[in-house]
Structure formats: C-alpha cells, structure tokens
Amino acid sequence: MRKKIGSAVIGLGVALLSVIATGSAQSHGYTTLPMSRQALCAKGTVTNCGDIQYEPQSVEGPKGFPAAGPADGTICAGGNSRFAQLDDPRSGQWPATKVTGGQSYSFTWTFTASHATTDFRYYLTNSSYDPTKPLTRANLNTTPFLIVPYNGTRPGTTAVHQGTIPSGKTGKQLIVAVWTIADTSNAFYSCADVQF
Template identity: 70%
Template sequence: MRKKISAAVIGIGLAAISVLATGGSASSHGYTDSPISRQKLCANGTVTGCGDIQYEPQSVEGPKGFPSGGPADGTICAGGNSRFSQLDDPRGGNWPATRMTAGQSYTFNWRFTASHSTTDFKYYITKNGWNPGQKLTRASLESQPFLTVPYNGQRPPSTLSHSGTIPSGKSGRHVILAVWTIADTSNAFYACSDVQF
C-alpha cells in the first residue's frame, strides 16, 4: 500500500514539475476556425514562417478588457504576446481570407483545448478604408463589437458556434477580431481572421 501511495505522489509531483518547466498552465485555450484564424492557418501549414504559434494555436492569451484595455495597438492579433508576433505581421495584406457577404448571417466557430469559466465572446470588424498592409490597431476597428455573446460564467464545450449578422456596407479585405473573455482570470483569448467581401 505504501509503495502505491508513494508512486502516485511522485507521479503527481512530476506532472506538476512538467507543467511548470514548460510554462504550461491549467487555464483554458482556444481559437476560431470559422472564419479561419491566423493562428489556425499557421497550425495547419497553410501559412509558413509562423514561429511557435504553429505548435499551439490555442495559446493567444493576453490581458482582458479590450478595447479600453488588453493588448497594445499593433500587438492585438498576438494578444500582446511577443512569442506570437508573426500573427501581427500584416504580410502586405496577403493572409489567406475567408469569403463573406456583408449583411448576411454567418456562423462563427471556436475550438477549445481546455475549458474555463467565460464572461463573453465579442466580435469586432475593421472599418471601411482601413489599411490591410498595416498592423491592427483600435483605430482600425469599428468602436463597438458587431456581435456579443454573453456566457454568464459557464464553461464552453470543446466546440462552440455563434450565429450573427455581418455588418452591411463592407467590401474588400477586412479583419474580424474575436475576443473570448475569461471570467476568473485577468486574461482573454484573441483571434484575428482575414476576410474578403
């Protein structure tokens, strides 16, 4: 009996050390795959030269409170995380883009690798006339989200979809910024999706 307990304690201890050594955490992680996010494009190999994000598309976590708080302008797509700065590179406005129709309903899809108590999900879109060759800033985005989905502290399942109407009057290239705000930490998760109207 004593050997079994000792082995269990050692196993738990090694698991905890492994999490600490790799910088991992027990917090939630997630990303959007519809419209496909930049981090997912990197993870599935559609876009190369992405650095670490190709191995962990679910980890774009940064301070919550957007737009009054959160990541600094120019670092929004990476959640303010310099490890994932390739997501902030506009690549000359040439990220692969999902085709959409302005004014139409669209189903947004999240994938989660771990669950967490959630405040809400918000979706922002760039203004008409913004420059897709520059890094994303608050001034590039409409001031209010076009879709807010309250989640009241619930934990999402492994996949979650939201339906909403894309703002009318959009044409050309745009970016949709999805923000998943966590209820019981100081962070949120960020996902930028390039779209073409």
C-alpha cells in the same frame, strides 16, 4: 539503494506534474470559422509562424478590450511577443475567408481547455483599415457587431455563435474575436482575415 529509487520516483513525479501544469496553462481556444491566423499557421497553410503553429490556442492577453487589453499593433497576438507573427500583416497576403455583408454566419471556436466565460465579442475593421499594416484600434469599429454572453458558464470543446456579417464593407477586412474569461484577468484573441 532504496533512497536512490525513492528520490528518482519523487523526481519523476515532480517532472510529470510540471509537464501537466505547463500543458494545461497553454491550452485554451481559437476561432476556426472564419479561419483565424493561428488556425492557418497550425494547419500549415501559412508558414514561418514561429511557436503559434504549435499552440494556436494560446493567444492570451489582458482583458478589457478595446478600452484596455493588448497595445495597438499587437492585438492579433494578444500582446504576446512570442506570437508576434500574428501581427505581421505579411503585405496583406494572409489567406481570407470569403463573406458577404448581411449574411448569417456561424462563428466557431475550438477549445482545448474550458474556462468560466464572461462573453465572446466580435469586432470588424472600419474603412481606414489597411491590410498591409499592423492592426490598431483606430482601424476597428470598437463597438462589437456580435456579443454572446455566457454569464460565467463554460463552453464545451467547440462553440458556435450565430451572427450576421455587417453590411457596407468591401475588400479585405479583419474580424477580431475576443473570448473574455470570467475568473482571471485575461482574454483570448483571434484574428481572422475576411474578403468581402
């Protein structure tokens, strides 16, 4: 009887450790201002999002963007096929945050786990961008309009980065925010549709 109880306790302990390890591996961060596609899915503003509605913080992919990182057409999902709904342009119908070129803006991330951070980089689409087609590097200005260095420090539960929305844009555009992790080979990706 004692052996059975001992085995059950060990089994429960292993199961609990697996759940804890899995939960922390899936917890990271995403942008909430401007509202990212994954945040819109998590809030239920956009439906038919698949797993991303439960894990908006988990869009993790290879770092080194734009020279490396996710393949064209998979940038918003971080190259993760499990979150492919984020790369679906939905005929250009993703809800967009209204912005004005030249305005000061508080770019905001929400985190569920903190990591040693290299930096945060923000990119904006160029004049070739078509919101009805999946995003490629050719549709982006590959020079970030905002870089926030962290030099290995960790953000708290939220981070707010003050920057300026680039001027000279019209219509619907896309901001790609990249959180580069210092001590892994990955980064987190967050795409936010904006309307100028």
